Amino acid sequence: MAVTATHNKTRLSIVLYDGVDPDTGKDKYKTKSFNNIRLDATPDELLQAFVDALVPLQQRNLYAVEKNDHSILRES
Secondary structure (H helix, E strand, O other): OOEEEEEEEEEEEEEEEEEEOOOOOOEEEEEEEEOOOOOOOOHHHHHHHHHHHHHHHOOOEEEEEEEEEEEEEEEO
């Protein structure tokens, strides 16, 4: 039984540092997510596009860029 994976969507998120929670003293983060990302884009292209285009528009500092791929698994 072979299983095939069909990659059908990608979501990219930028995680921004939002300061320290005054009650707990822990760091806080805000996440902004973007859909309809090109399925064939390389990690270098995605990171560069986000860092160059979106991060300068933010009021908070960049903490991380996250990529979430979604695939459908089927037995073949």
